[in-house]
Amino acid sequence: MYRGVTGTRVPIYCMNTEIQIRPFSGNGETVAEDSEEADIDYASLASIYGRIWPRFPVDPGVLRKMDRRRLTLGPAVRQVAVVRGQPVALAEAFRSPYYAERGHFQVRVGAVPGYRDRATFARLSEALESALAPYDPTRLVTCASDNDAAALAFAYSQGYELFQRETEFGLYLPAFEPRPYVPKLEKPAAFGIEILPVAALAQDPHRDRRLWELDAELFSQIPGEQGSRPEFEPWREEVLERDDFLDEGSFVARDRKSGEYVGVTFLFAEEPKDATIELTGVRGSHRRMGLATALKLSSMIWGRETGLDRLYTYNDASNEPIRRLNESLGFEATFDWLMLHRLLDEEAAAVRASQGVNAALRSSTPTAATRTAAVA
Ligand SMILES: CC(C)(COP(=O)(O)OP(=O)(O)OC[C@H]1O[C@@H](n2cnc3c(N)ncnc32)[C@H](O)[C@@H]1OP(=O)(O)O)[C@@H](O)C(=O)NCCC(=O)NCCS
Numbered sequence: 001m002y003r004g005v006t007g008t009r010v011p012i013y014c015m016n017t018e019i020q021i022r023p024f025s026g027n028g029e030t031v032a033e034d035s036e037e038a039d040i041d042y043a044s045l046a047s048i049y050g051r052i053w054p055r056f057p058v059d060p061g062v063l064r065k066m067d068r069r070r071l072t073l074g075p076a077v078r079q080v081a082v083v084r085g086q087p088v089a090l091a092e093a094f095r096s097p098y099y100a101e102r103g104h105f106q107v108r109v110g111a112v113p114g115y116r117d118r119a120t121f122a123r124l125s126e127a128l129e130s131a132l133a134p135y136d137p138t139r140l141v142t143c144a145s146d147n148d149a150a151a152l153a154f155a156y157s158q159g160y161e162l163f164q165r166e167t168e169f170g171l172y173l174p175a176f177e178p179r180p181y182v183p184k185l186e187k188p189a190a191f192g193i194e195i196l197p198v199a200a201l202a203q204d205p206h207r208d209r210r211l212w213e214l215d216a217e218l219f220s221q222i223p224g225e226q227g228s229r230p231e232f233e234p235w236r237e238e239v240l241e242r243d244d245f246l247d248e249g250s251f252v253a254r255d256r257k258s259g260e261y262v263g264v265t266f267l268f269a270e271e272p273k274d275a276t277i278e279l280t281g282v283r284g285s286h287r288r289m290g291l292a293t294a295l296k297l298s299s300m301i302w303g304r305e306t307g308l309d310r311l312y313t314y315n316d317a318s319n320e321p322i323r324r325l326n327e328s329l330g331f332e333a334t335f336d337w338l339m340l341h342r343l344l345d346e347e348a349a350a351v352r353a354s355q356g357v358n359a360a361l362r363s364s365t366p367t368a369a370t371r372t373a374a375v376a
Helices: 036-052 060-073 118-135 149-157 179-190 207-219 232-238 291-306 320-328 346-355 357-363
Strands: 020-023 077-083 086-094 104-111 139-145 161-172 193-197 251-255 261-270 274-282 310-316 332-343
Touching (some): 020 118, 036 060, 179 291, 207 261, 207 274, 274 291, 291 320
Antiparallel strands (some): 020 077, 077 086, 086 104, 193 251
């Protein structure tokens, strides 16, 4: 579910001596306090975030809130590369409710076009790891797209190993015609199930806990997923309380009689007018009744009516059921995200290396790379 780092083609080893690496305001265990310096830092951070990761929100206030949320989970560090006072690249490490074990950090490294060189990434990564060292990291998790050979080469050179592949699917909503799908939308009713927007359940005092329980149960059933079960509060902050969470476009399948929540799909806004479905799942007791199809269709119809442009969704490359479902709704596979991690526990890394796990995974990685996603 998590996508970490993004970028583009990397001209190998072009050292830019003008670049200074420095910590970002509020590194460590506290978010930058309201101060003129912090305001300037967040404004300049926002100005490059959107250029590095075009689908990411670029508002300084949103970034600040994101940092506050991250810091409720543990320490977070960020280093920026600056040229003549202007940030051009960044590296950050932070905790996630889905990788909640102490010592596990998600890592992102990115640069604006013109500064995506390997030497800058190497200097940023080194600075990041020095800043992270006091917090005893044991596992660093990041990702890169499979058509970005340079980013992957850099990640592998840093000791990252592949542990999961996720396929990204896209759908152009203005071209989506809902009428042929009406029978699929009506199917859940025949099983006594109603499909409701998350926003419409606001009156249910147990809504958030029910959604959390469902999410945690389903997350553990996603093939290939290696994250941990999130705690309630961090999960609520990460999902329901996030600024980009679309509660009108996220849907719940609810049993009419018992009121039980049996399926869900969560939608998040992306820039400029796009959205991503981050989880679709249905309880084991209610599968093959068309619920996931109706849930996803509901988000698609809502997105189309709201004027969204592209809709994205991801699934583990081995998750045949959801891949079939996505394709039946018109989603097209674009590329794979490679989820990479680096185990800092030397013993564990040695065991893996001796088993040849990494070598086997690497040999399955496409090498025809054109696009960079993760370390860039
Ligand atoms: C994947 C999942 C969401 C499907 O939910 P569902 O409500 O059973 O799906 P639907 O009934 O709408 O199925 C729609 C189509 O998907 C495909 N499909 C669903 N389950 C399948 C399975 N076990 N094997 C093969 N194809 C399957 C079929 O094409 C099916 O159409 P059909 O029943 O007419 O053959 C559900 O299995 C699940 O929650 N899995 C665990 C969580 C997960 O992996 N989520 C996806 C990643 S976020």
